[in-house]
Structure formats: structure tokens, C-alpha cells
Amino acid sequence: MSETKKSLAELQALIADSAARTRLTYLFDEGKFTELDAFVGEAAGVITAYGYADGEPVYAFSQDVSVKSGAMTEAGARKIAKIYDLAAKTGTPVVGIYDSYGADVNDSAAALRAYGELMLWTANLSGVVPQIAVVAGVCSGTAALLAEAADFVVMAKDASLYAAPNAKSNGSAENAAANGTVCAVCDDDKAAVEKARAILLKLPANNLSPVPVYEYEEPAAAAGSDIESLTKAVFDADSVIELSEGFGGAAYTALATVNGETVGVAATNKTKDKLTENDCAKLARFVRTCDAFAVPVVTFVDTEGFAGNDETEAAGAVKSMSKLAHAYAEATTAKISVVTGKAYGAAYIALAGKGANADAAYALPTAVISALDPITAAEFLEHDKLTGATDLAAARQALADEFAKTQASAANAAVNGLVDGIVDASQLRSAVVDALAMMSGKRISRLPKKHSNIQL
Structure with missing residues (x-):
């Protein structure tokens, strides 16, 4: 038999079971799939x-x-490339499972051409169909760039992801989670593929499809304004998938369902800290991803604003703030904001401001909404009352507390049109459900342009 002719048995031997094939069974229903170009x-x-x-x-x-x-x-x-082409023609999501040490060094010119074509495909399909990457083993060099171009990247904890080798981190999953390169780290390749599947099922098939709708159970009642209590009280039971947990400690992002329909969840009150450049990047990326597929975004706001420490300023705080504000303002998907605690100045404008961002904005009765931190506002507005105070710090705090209860109160914000209404925590789910229903037919057009120029 010649080198170019093989028997069916020999061809079938070439597609024997492998880790790559087994990983696909974790993705598809009942582990069944149809292989394409098996003998090519x-x-x-x-x-x-x-x-x-x-x-x-x-x-x-x-x-x-x-x-x-x-x-x-x-x-x-x-x-x-054929997979990408079919996905583009049919509006079907793509999942890529990466486990490769790089390009074929025996034909580097062909490898360069191949990677270039695939980078073009991933860029062209970005925002058209969901793309999810699973890093199951080694993913290095240009392959790492391909994986990171996906909407979501999930990684097994023993895998490696790097553009160039680094003796310190060696592309570890821990490092990738800490710097926001991946949205989830799982115990092994099976768990990673299953996590990718769970994320995929929360997303529309493409940018023209409606969000998926599932049967759901009502959430358990929960009190409090912390993010754990809020998600349990507002979103369908057991529907929340937190993303990028190890990145941007003050920010929270997740996919969930409300009355069975997918929503994106963004919050700034995970640790009560002020926002850093990582928090801004995390929220901006998430909002833009949701907007690409018309997934409504529900934002819980409780923050004093952006951190002003030396580290944050050195990292480009103004650029980070601008990026976050731009992401929200540009998004045309339905946006519901709830001020659950503090919302000061630029943070209110970027995350909950009705002028630029939110289609509907609500506040809990205890919310504090102000152009300035109440301490700063008291210093500016009531400075004369501080003259001669025996305990200056206590006097300043008392004035700030009074300012928060009056001029910066939720009631005053509602009177001045900064929020649409004030709702108790026990009624928050109903308010969100009604707002999402009201915005379900939202249609908006922007000025004609190629694309916006967001700070990156």
C-alpha cells in the first residue's frame, strides 16, 4: 500500500481515544459529538x-x-478555521480547548500563516458569537494570544498559560487568576470544561439571539446589603456564576438569571474598598462582554469612589476611571443600577448615573448619594461650625453624618431625579424584575462610526 493510501482500519486507528477527545465529551450532551475532518x-x-x-x-x-x-x-x-467559518455562517458559539507547546517548528512559515489566519477569525467573530477558551494543559506563545482573545477563559489549576516563559510564575493558574487573564480556575481539565459549558449556557447563541430562558426557582429571602445577601435575594436560586473572583478585589461580576432569563451582575461592594485600576478593568470588560450579546446588566453600587493612593495613581487611575465610565456609557443593553450603600461623585456618575448610564436607577433607604464624600462636603459647606470645636474630628464627623442623612440621603436623591425610586431590600427583586421587563424592548442607535476609542 502506498504512503498516501490507507485502509479504513488504519484511518480509524489514527482517531483513537485521547485526552483531547475525552475533553470534548465533557462539553457535549451525553458526551456525544460529530467529528469534522477526522482523517484530514x-x-x-x-x-x-x-x-x-x-x-x-x-x-x-x-x-x-x-x-x-x-x-x-x-x-x-x-x-x-473551518470551525470558525461554520460558526460565522450559523451564528453558533465556539469553545476552544488548548493543550499545545506551540507552533510546528518544522515549518515555521506555515505556522506563522496559520496563526495569523486564526487571529483574524477570532477578532472578526468577537461580539458575534460567544467564544470560550479552556486552558487544559500548556498554552504558550501565540496560542496564548488566541485563547485570551476569547470572551471568557477558564483554566485547569495545573495548566500553564503564558506568552513567553517566566521562571517565577511559569504561566501558573494562580498568577492568571490574580491578574485577570482567566475568569475561573478549576481543579482539573474536566471541571474546567464543565465550567465553560455552564458559562456558555448562560449566553445567547449569538449577538442577534435573545438571552436564553430557563425554568427557575424563587430565591431565598435574605436581608442585608452585602453582595452575598443581595445575590441570594434578587437572583434565581442557584443561578449565580461568579467570574474573575481572584481579580479586582473590590469588584464583583457574575452571570445569573432573573425569572429564568440571563443577566449580568456587577457590583462594587464586595470588600467595601475603593475601586482600583483592576476593579475598573474587571467591570469594564464584563459590561462590554454583556453588551456585545445584549445581556442586561444589573449593577449594585456601594463605593466611596476610586482609590487615590500612590500605587493606583502610578497605574493610571484617571485612565482606569475613564475606561469604566466609557464602558457603561457606551453599552446599549438594558442597564439597571441600585445604590445599596455609598455612591460618591465620579463613581455614581460612572455606575449609576441616569444621565450617562442607567436606564433605571434605584436606591435602598439607607443609601448615601453625594457629589463629595460627606466629610469633605461638611468641611466645605459647614466650615464655620467647626471653628473653636474642642474635638475637631468628632465635630467634623457629626456634620458629615448630618449631611449624609439630609442632603445626601436617598430621599433627597429621588427628589432631585438622581434615582427613579427608593425600595426596601425585601422589595428589591420585584423592582429589578419590573425594570428588566420594562426595558426588554430597548432599542437604541449610536452615531455612525467604526468603533469607539476606549481607554485600555
Whole structure:
């Protein structure tokens, strides 16, 4: 038999079970999928397939590290490009499972062409269909750039993700979670693929499809304004998937459902700290992702504003604030904001301001909404009352407390049109449900342009 002709048995032997194939079974319903181009390029190093996740179609590819260390070859790139092409034609999400040591060094020119084509595909499909990357093993060099171009990146804790080797971190999952490169770290490749599936099921099939709707259970009643209590009280029971937990400590992002329909959840009150550049980046990226697929965003605001320490200023605080404000202002999806605690100055404008951002804004009765921190406002407005005080700090705090209860109160904010209403915590779910229903038919057009120029 010639080198170019093989028997069916020999071809079938080439597609024997592998880790790459097993990982695909974790993604699809009942572990079943249809492989594409199974016999094209026996050393392609990647398996491409389509199947269903909870009854919805999904395209996927899984790199096979057992073949040439998963090296990206021209044949492998053609297989992946075909997946992207089909996804574009059908409006179907793509899941990529990465496990490769890089390009095929035996033909570096072909590898460069291949990676260039795939980068173009991921960029063109960005915001059209959801793309989720799973880093199951080593993902290095240009492959890391491809993975990071996805809407969400999930990583196994023993995997590696890096553009260039680094002796200190070696692309560890811990490092990737801390710097926001990945949205979740899981115990192993199976858990990582299953997490990707869970995220995928919360998203629309494409930018023209409505958000998915599921059966749901009412949430358990919960009191309090902390983020854990709020999510338990407002969103459907067991529907919340927190994202990027290890990045941006003061910010919180999650996907959840309200009355069975997907929403994005953003909050600034996770640790009560002021916002840093990481928090701004985390929230901005999340809001833009939700907006790309018309997923409504519910924002809980409780922050004194942006941190002004040396570290934050050195990192470009103004740029970070601008990025966050731009992301909210540009988003045309439905945006519901609730001031659950403090909302001062630029933080109110960026996150809950009706003028630029929120379609509907509410406040809990104890909320404090002010252009300035009450301490600063008291110093400016009531300075004469501080003259001669025996305990200056106590006198200043007393004036600030009075300012918060009067001029910066939720009631005063409502009178001045800064919020649409004041709701008790026990009625917050109903208010959010009604607001989302009211905004379900939202349509808005922006000025014609190629794209906005957000600070990055």
C-alpha cells in the first residue's frame, strides 16, 4: 500500500481515544459529538467537532498534545478555521480547548500563516458569537494570544498559560487568576470544561439571539446589603456564576438569571474598598462582554469612589476611571443600577448615573448619594461650625453624618431625579424584575462610526 493510501482500519486507528477527545465529551450532551475532518492531516494535532450543550448547537476544537506535542500545523489551523467559518455562517458559539507547546517548528512559515489566519477569525467573530477558551494543559506563545482573545477563559489549576516563559510564575493558574487573564480556575481539565459549558449556557447563541430562558426557582429571602445577601435575594436560586473572583478585589461580576432569563451582575461592594485600576478593568470588560450579546446588566453600587493612593495613581487611575465610565456609557443593553450603600461623585456618575448610564436607577433607604464624600462636603459647606470645636474630628464627623442623612440621603436623591425610586431590600427583586421587563424592548442607535476609542 502506498504512503498516501490507507485502509479504513488504519484511518480509524489514527482517531483513537485521547485526552483531547475525552475533553470534548465533557462539553457535549451525553458526551456525544460529530467529528469534522477526522482523517484530514493525521498529524494535525487538533480534533474539531460539533454537538449540543443542553440542546443548543456548539462548535468546538480540542488540541491533542499526544500528536507532535499539540503543535499548530497548517493542517490543524485549516481545521480550526473551518470551525470558525461554520460558526460565522450559523451564528453558533465556539469553545476552544488548548493543550499545545506551540507552533510546528518544522515549518515555521506555515505556522506563522496559520496563526495569523486564526487571529483574524477570532477578532472578526468577537461580539458575534460567544467564544470560550479552556486552558487544559500548556498554552504558550501565540496560542496564548488566541485563547485570551476569547470572551471568557477558564483554566485547569495545573495548566500553564503564558506568552513567553517566566521562571517565577511559569504561566501558573494562580498568577492568571490574580491578574485577570482567566475568569475561573478549576481543579482539573474536566471541571474546567464543565465550567465553560455552564458559562456558555448562560449566553445567547449569538449577538442577534435573545438571552436564553430557563425554568427557575424563587430565591431565598435574605436581608442585608452585602453582595452575598443581595445575590441570594434578587437572583434565581442557584443561578449565580461568579467570574474573575481572584481579580479586582473590590469588584464583583457574575452571570445569573432573573425569572429564568440571563443577566449580568456587577457590583462594587464586595470588600467595601475603593475601586482600583483592576476593579475598573474587571467591570469594564464584563459590561462590554454583556453588551456585545445584549445581556442586561444589573449593577449594585456601594463605593466611596476610586482609590487615590500612590500605587493606583502610578497605574493610571484617571485612565482606569475613564475606561469604566466609557464602558457603561457606551453599552446599549438594558442597564439597571441600585445604590445599596455609598455612591460618591465620579463613581455614581460612572455606575449609576441616569444621565450617562442607567436606564433605571434605584436606591435602598439607607443609601448615601453625594457629589463629595460627606466629610469633605461638611468641611466645605459647614466650615464655620467647626471653628473653636474642642474635638475637631468628632465635630467634623457629626456634620458629615448630618449631611449624609439630609442632603445626601436617598430621599433627597429621588427628589432631585438622581434615582427613579427608593425600595426596601425585601422589595428589591420585584423592582429589578419590573425594570428588566420594562426595558426588554430597548432599542437604541449610536452615531455612525467604526468603533469607539476606549481607554485600555
